[in-house]
Amino acid sequence: MKAKNKPADVIAFVLLVVGALMMLMPFYYMISTSLKGPEDIYVNRLVWIPSRLVWKNYVTAWQSEPYFGRYFVNSALIATVTTLLQLFTSALAAYAFSSFNFWGKEPLFMLLLGTMMIPSQVTLVPNYAIIARLGWIDTYRALIVPFAASVFGIFMMRQFFQTIPIELWDAAQIDGCSRFRYLWSVMIPLSRPIFVTNGLFTFIGGWNSFLWPLIVTNTPRLRTIQVGLSQFNQEFGTKPDLLMASSTIAIIPLLIIFFVAQNQFIQGIARTGMKS
C-alpha cells in the first residue's frame, strides 16, 4: 500500500529541490566553465552548456603548475593531521568543560570563546612573528601545530557533551570506570555525529587554507593546493577555464570525504541509547 503524499510533504519536497538546485548551481557552473573554450567564456551572456567540450583545459591546468602533485599531498597531509589533532584536543577540553567542576571554569570558557571574536587578519602578523622566532618557517610544523586546537571545535563538542545524561556517568562509576575510559568508551561513541561534523569542518578548513600556508613557507615543496590555484588568478587578470578545471580537481577529495562522512551522520543519530 502506498502512503498518500500530504500537501506538507509536497511543499517540503519542492523546497528541498529548489534548495538543492541553488546549492548545486555554482558547482555545475564551475564544471561547465572548466570545459569551455574561450569562445564560450568571453561572451556577453551566461553560457550554461559549452558549445564544445575542451577536456584539454584539465591537462593544461595540471601541467602549468609543476608542483600540483606535491600540493595535493601537502594539503591532504596537513588536513588529515590537523583534523586528528584537533579532534583529540577538542574532545579532552570539551570533556573537562562539560563534565568537571573546577575553579574559574566559566570565566576560562568565556575567555576561550572571546578569542573567536578576534579576526584572523589581526593575528596573522603576530602569529607569523612567533613562528619565525621559533625557527619554524618553511616546515610542516608551522602548517600543523597552530591548528592543533580550535576554540570552535571545543565549543561545539562541549555543547554536545552537555546533552549526554549524567546518569550514564553514574552508571559507569558503579562499574568502576575511570574518567578516560568513560570519555573513550561512552562519550565519544555517543558523540559520533559531532566528531564527524567537527572533523569535516577542520578537514575542509585545512584543505582550503591559503594565506597561512603561503605566508609561513618559502618553497613550493611545502605549499598547498590553494596556493597552486591562485596562480590562475593574477594581478592583471584571471584564466577562468584553467582556474575552474584545477578547482574541480581540487574539490574531488573533499567530495569523496563528504559522501563517506554523510553516512556517519545518519548512523550517529540513530545511536542514542537513552530512554527519557
Place this chain on the structure above:
Amino acid sequence: MKKLAVVVLSVLLLVALSVGPSFAATKTTITFWHAMGAQLGATLESLVNEFNAQSPDVIVKAEYQGNYGALSQKLVGALVARKPPTVAQVYGNWAAEYIDGNELVPVEKFVKGPNGMSALEVEDIWEGLRAGCVFDGVWYTMPFNKSVYVLVYNKDAFEEAGITKPPTDWQELLAAANALTIRDGDKIVRYGIGLRPNVDIFATFFFNAGGEWLDAKGKVNVNSPAGIKALQFMNDLLNKYKVAYYVPGYLDADFGAGKVAMYLTTSPGLSYTAESVAGKFDWSAAPLPYAEAKYKSTPVAGTDLAIFSRATEAEQQAAWKFVKWMVEPRQTAKWAIGTSYIPVRKSAMYLETMKNWFSEHPREEQSLQQLRYIKYDPNIAAWSTIRNDISEAVEKVFLGKATAKEALDAATVKGNGRL
C-alpha cells in the same frame, strides 16, 4: 681488516678532495621575496637563474610569496620577527613605513660606492621612476617592475561607429563612449567604456585633470577642483550619459566579450586582453585621454627593489650586485619582453631585441609614449590607508550615495587625520 681501513680512508680522502674546493669559494647567499606568479614569475625565475650562473660570488634564492597582499603581511611579520629577506619587491608606501623603522639601506649608498653607478647610468633610469624611489631627499629603492596606464579600445567597434582615431581628450572620450554605446530599448548591449571603482582608475582621470595628491604643505589635496572635476566626469559617464559601467574586478573578460568597447589597464594586463579577445576583433591601446593637454600624465604602477638593513654588510653588497644587475639595460629589456612591464632604462630601447619586440607589439609600445608623463603616489607610510579612503569615496559616488564634492571632502578629512 687493515685493508678495509685503507680502502675506507682513501675513499674518504677522495670525497674530501672533491668536495673541498666547493667549500673554498664560498658564495654569499641572499633571499629575494617577490610576488610574481605565472608568466611574470617564470620570467623572473629565468633572470635569477641567469644571474646565479654568471655570478662568481653571489647566489640569489628567489622566493615567491603569492600576491602583493601576502607579501606585504609577510614582510611586516618578518620585520617584527627580525628575519626579513635580503631583497624584496616593495611599494613606495611600504618602503616609507620600513624607512621609518630604519629597516632599509638606501641604494644611494651603493650607487655612490665602489661598485656603484656612473652619473650617466643613473640618468639612464627614467626620471619619473627614479623620483618615485626618493624618500625625504634620499634615494632608497630601485625601480623594478613598473608599468603605466593605457586606454585599451576595440578597433572594429571604433570603425563601425565612424571614429577614426582613439580619443585624446575628455570631450573626445565622451563622444567616443557615446557613439560606441549600443542600446536596445532600455537595455544597454554594449557600454562605451568600463571603469573600476578604485583609486588607481580615479588617478588616471585625476592626474589628467591636473590633480596633485598632496598640496604644497603636504596635506591631502584630493578634494581640489581637479579632483572634483575628475570624479564628476567619471560619474557623468556612468550615471548621466549612461555610456559607462563599472565592475570591481578586471575588465579584460568584459572587453573580450564585447560588453565594453574601451577600458583602462596597465601594460602587463594586455596579455590577458589578448587572450580574452582571442582574435574576435581588432583592438589596440592608446595614451590616456586628458582634460587639458598640459595635464597629460599617467599614474605609475608596480614595485621597486629594496635592500634590508638587517642583512650583514656582505649580504647587502651581494644584494646590491643583484639589484644593479637586474636593471642593467639587457636584463631590463628581457624583463620587459617577458612581462610587458616597461624597461626602466632609456638605453634599453636601443637594444635590437627591444626594438624588434616593440615593432611586433605596437600596443605595448603605446605605454612608452607615456613614460615622460609619469606621476606617482606620495611616498608616505599613511598612503596605503589613504588610498582606501579614496577608493571608498569613488565607490560612494558611483553608487549615488554622495556627490563628488561630498565624498572627496570626507576622504580629505579622513586622510589628513592619518598623516
